[in-house]
Amino acid sequence: MSAMARRESIQLLALLAGFAVAGYAAIRLLAGNPVGIGAWFVGSAVIHDLVLFPLYAGLDAVLVLLLRRYPALACVGGVRWLNYLRVPAVVSALLLLVWSPLILQLPTAFHAASGLSDQPFFRHWLAVTVVLFGLSAATLTARIATKPEDAA
Amino acid sequence: MTVLDRWVRRVAEHPPPGPFRARFWRSPLRGPWFTAVLSVALLPGITLMFLTGLASYAAYNPNLAPGNDTTPGKGLLGSWLPTWPAGPSWLYWVNQGVHVTLGLVLIPIVLAKLWSVLPKLFEWPPARSLVHLADRASLLLLVGGAVFELVTGVMNIQYYYAWPFVFYQAHYYGAWVFIAAFVVHVAFRLRRLVTALRARSVIRELRTPLSATRPEPPDPDHLVSPDPAPPTISRRGALGMVAFSSLALLGLSVGQTIGGAARSTALLAPRGLQLGSGPNDFQVNKTAAMAGIGPVDDSWRLEVNGAVSKLFSRAELLALPQHTARLPIACVEGWSTGVQTWTGVRLADLADLAGAAPDDQLFVESLQRGGGFGTVTLSAGQVRAADALLALRVNGADLSLDHGFPARIVVPAIPGVHNTKWVTGMTFLVG
Numbered sequence: 001m002s003a004m005a006r007r008e009s010i011q012l013l014a015l016l017a018g019f020a021v022a023g024y025a026a027i028r029l030l031a032g033n034p035v036g037i038g039a040w041f042v043g044s045a046v047i048h049d050l051v052l053f054p055l056y057a058g059l060d061a062v063l064v065l066l067l068r069r070y071p072a073l074a075c076v077g078g079v080r081w082l083n084y085l086r087v088p089a090v091v092s093a094l095l096l097l098v099w100s101p102l103i104l105q106l107p108t109a110f111h112a113a114s115g116l117s118d119q120p121f122f123r124h125w126l127a128v129t130v131v132l133f134g135l136s137a138a139t140l141t142a143r144i145a146t147k148p149e150d151a152a
Numbered sequence: 153m154t155v156l157d158r159w160v161r162r163v164a165e166h167p168p169p170g171p172f173r174a175r176f177w178r179s180p181l182r183g184p185w186f187t188a189v190l191s192v193a194l195l196p197g198i199t200l201m202f203l204t205g206l207a208s209y210a211a212y213n214p215n216l217a218p219g220n221d222t223t224p225g226k227g228l229l230g231s232w233l234p235t236w237p238a239g240p241s242w243l244y245w246v247n248q249g250v251h252v253t254l255g256l257v258l259i260p261i262v263l264a265k266l267w268s269v270l271p272k273l274f275e276w277p278p279a280r281s282l283v284h285l286a287d288r289a290s291l292l293l294l295v296g297g298a299v300f301e302l303v304t305g306v307m308n309i310q311y312y313y314a315w316p317f318v319f320y321q322a323h324y325y326g327a328w329v330f331i332a333a334f335v336v337h338v339a340f341r342l343r344r345l346v347t348a349l350r351a352r353s354v355i356r357e358l359r360t361p362l363s364a365t366r367p368e369p370p371d372p373d374h375l376v377s378p379d380p381a382p383p384t385i386s387r388r389g390a391l392g393m394v395a396f397s398s399l400a401l402l403g404l405s406v407g408q409t410i411g412g413a414a415r416s417t418a419l420l421a422p423r424g425l426q427l428g429s430g431p432n433d434f435q436v437n438k439t440a441a442m443a444g445i446g447p448v449d450d451s452w453r454l455e456v457n458g459a460v461s462k463l464f465s466r467a468e469l470l471a472l473p474q475h476t477a478r479l480p481i482a483c484v485e486g487w488s489t490g491v492q493t494w495t496g497v498r499l500a501d502l503a504d505l506a507g508a509a510p511d512d513q514l515f516v517e518s519l520q521r522g523g524g525f526g527t528v529t530l531s532a533g534q535v536r537a538a539d540a541l542l543a544l545r546v547n548g549a550d551l552s553l554d555h556g557f558p559a560r561i562v563v564p565a566i567p568g569v570h571n572t573k574w575v576t577g578m579t580f581l582v583g
Contacts (some may be wrong), residue, residue, distance in 0.1 A: 008283045011340055015286040018336035022293050025328030028225050028321070034455055036316035041326065044299035045292060049273055057267075064384055087393050091400050094260055098401065099420045101312035110311040115439045115554060116425045124419040128404065144576060 056093070061066070077144035084140040088132035089103060160277075167276035177271040180380035181390055183368030184348035185357075185373060189391060190265040191554035195338065197258045198298075202331050204251035208484060209324055211236045211244050211567050216513065216583075217529035222320035229328050238537035245482035248567075249409035251573050252486025255305050256405055260397035262298055264390075269375065290333045297330025300567055309485040310422055344373075359418075362386040411480070411490025423487035431547035432555055434489045437568050440553040443520040445574050452558050454542075458506025458580040466558045469544055472497045472505075477539035483568040494562045496543035497563075499535045508580035510536065516561055517577035525569040532583055542575065 001009075030037050067074040067082060074080055101107050102121040110118045167173050208498075210233040214221040223230070270290075279285035281504070304323050307314065315322070352368070365387060367380040385393075407418035411434075418424030427433040453463045476495045482488040499514065508514075511532040520526040534540055540563040544551065551557040556573025563571060 008281070012283045012286060014339060015283070015290055017334045018290055018293075021332035022290075022329045023331065024227070024521075025229060025325045028223070028227070028229065029325035029329060031225060032318075033316050035484075037322060040303075040315060040317070040322075041296045041300045041329075042292070043493060044303055045296035048263075048295070048299050051268065053270055053428070054268065064381075083389060086385070087396065090393055091397050094263075094397050095400065095420060096443075098256065098259060098306055099310070101307060101310040102420070104227075105329050106314070107311040109313070110422070112442045113311055113438050114422070114426075115436050116423070120425065127417060132400075145413060 076140070078147055079140060079143050081140055084136045088129070088136045091132055092125075092129040095128060099125065163216060164277040165282075171271070171274040172276045174271070174374060174377070175379045176274075178379060178381040179375050179377060180365070180367040180383045181198040182268055182271070183376045183386070183388055184344070184371045184373065185352045185368055186387060186390075187265065187268040188345045188348035189354070190261055190268060191341075191395070192349065193261050194258065194265060197254060198334060201251065201255060201258065201301075202327060202334075204247050204254070205324075205327055206230075207247050208244075208251055208567070210234070211247070212563075212570070213529070213531060215285045216531055217515070219515075219527050220529050222318070222524075223324055226324075229325070235531050235533065237529070237565065238534040238540060239564045241479050241489040241539065243565040244564075244567060245480050245488050247488055248482050249406075249488065251307070252309060253402060253406050253409060255302065256396045256401045259302060259401065260307075260394050262302065264394045266295065271375065272373070275374075280491075280554035291442065293329055293333035294337050297326060297333060300326050301330055321338065334556075358388045360386060360388060364438045401442060405486075408487040409482075411488050415490075421487070422485065423483075432552035434485075434492060434555075435487060436554045437483055438520075438523070438573075440574070443518075443523060443574070445519055445553065448519070448553070448558055448574070452576075454559060454575060455577045456502055456506045456580075457578070458503065458512070459509040460507050462506065466544065469497055469542070469559065473501060474544075475501075475539075475541060477541055477562065477564075479539060479562055479564055481562070481571055493547050494543040495548075496539055496541040496559065496562070498538075499530075499542060499561075499563070500537075502542060502578065503535055503580055506578075506580050508535075509582070511583055512580040513583045515577075515579040516572045516575055517579075517582055518572050519574040519576045525572070528561070528572050529581075530561070530563060530566075530570070534566065535580075537564055539564050542578070 029041070039055050063082070063085075074082065096103060099121065102110065102118060104122070107117050107118070110116070170176055177299050209223075209230060212220055213236050214223065214226070215231060215233060216235060216283065220552065227267075275288075279288065301323065304315070304326065306320060308319050308323070313319065362383060362385060364384075365383040368376050370378070404419050405421035405424075407414040407416065408421040408423040415424055415426055423435050427435070450465070453465055454469065456462045456464065466535045474495055475498045476493060478491050478493050480488050503512065503514070512535070513532055514530045514535045516528050516530065518526045530540075536548065541561070542559050543556075543562045546555060546561055551560060556571075556575070559574060559575045560573040561571050
């Protein structure tokens with residue numbers, strides 16, 4: 001048996017062992033509502049791969065293409081501004097993604113259980129977003145101001 | 153060559169258009185080094201997530217009594233776990249703070265890692281061999297499991313129970329499905345990881361600006377684009393963006409775990425709001441209204457059963473020797489009350505009054521009807537812990553109704569919901 005074939009058989013055995021453990025857990029995971037839980041499990045991967053990824057990558061690709069098509073727009077004061085938009089937008093979007101239930105006031109039980117208001121989360125997210133874009137704009141301004149004239 | 157062989161080869165050589173063709177993927181940043189850097193962060197991170205998750209599960213003492221067990225069908229996935237200790241008092245606090253906060257911190261890294269390997273999802277042909285097919289199937293468990301665990305965890309800490317299952321079971325068994333695939337995944341890629349990391353110097357990469365950013369050399373796994381676009385961000389810039397996202401999630405949530413003045417920094421976490429400055433103004437897992445508890449009057453009696461049975465009014469409990477303990481209550485959701493000063497009767501003293509044996513367990517019942525965790529069984533070690541209390545007062549004042557008036561359990565290092573509120577019955581049982 002070649003080294004490659006040996007490696008492949010070991011990997012196959014390991015994968016089968018992994019499936020055995022995963023299967024043992026999956027029987028317990030799926031008990032009660034196989035279709036519902038299975039849909040959530042597989043759906044988690046599908047929604048990331050076929051919805052979330054195409055959405056953010058597509059938005060970014062459109063932006064990059066536009067700036068490539070109209071290079072005059074890509075710079076302000078001789079500095080490329082794309083990443084000064086990307087960073088705050090990515091962080092803000094991630095915060096929204098993670099905390100969307102509270103920000104959009106989706107959980108009906110939050111106030112009743114905790115005794116806390118569910119009102120401030122949207123305001124907080126908005127404030128954080130404004131600060132992120134503000135800091136980014138300030139950094140960009142500083143970059144433009146300190147940029148040597150000849151390099152512009 | 154058979155007709156079938158020829159047909160298979162034909163399909164393999166003609167990928168459908170779009171993402172199935174290598175030239176669709178044009179980012180100049182994708183490559184084994186970039187993926188390996190993210191993996192190096194995830195490997196210890198995910199390992200710690202699994203271990204703290206397992207510890208959190210063990211902290212409920214599922215093997216002590218059926219009533220503690222939210223996963224009665226667990227079989228080999230936890231029947232071997234030891235009884236949870238009654239200290240140090242910060243044990244569950246730190247464990248759960250790490251589990252939840254680290255989970256949030258890992259989200260940007262997981263998303264970046266998935267971005268870095270996404271072309272592999274559209275590999276063509278879909279399966280080259282049996283091993284390749286099995287490996288890809290295990291990736292479904294890996295990716296589905298990772299996202300499933302993150303989504304259920306993140307939704308649960310926000311009280312958003314929009315799913316058709318019980319959280320404890322789904323999150324626990326889901327973790328086992330994931331970790332089985334994870335271990336095999338890591339075992340067969342560790343060498344590739346080391347090789348990829350050695351190929352480039354991290355220091356040099358951190359000094360490389362956008363103008364000097366070049367694609368990695370072609371790799372056998374085809375992560376590197378065959379037709380890379382000009383870069384629009386450096387590698388250090390992209391990694392910095394991921395790190396900054398993680399730091400933002402950390403900074404805007406960790407305050408709910410630390411408590412005190414730091415709580416106000418948790419602007420987006422569920423328990424970032426301060427309640428006030430009174431003795432009872434700290435976080436509540438479940439309000440009295442939510443638990444269906446109306447005002448409790450003087451007719452309330454605590455029934456204590458052991459070798460002898462006794463009824464206690466609140467005044468009689470206050471007349472017993474009082475002990476004060478400074479303990480935090482930490483929730484499975486990752487937040488904590490911070491350290492509060494609790495005063496009441498030692499559980500060990502009540503055990504002695506009831507004629508309980510030193511190794512007796514304690515079954516506690518609440519006035520709470522319905523919902524989860526109206527009862528709990530505590531281990532002998534927890535009952536006999538020096539700071540384990542039936543608390544009557546907190547921070548120098550009577551307990552408020554939301555905090556469990558007339559009496560509640562407070563035991564070091566146990567999950568928050570096991571500190572049963574509105575206690576009405578305590579039964580000492582042979583373990």
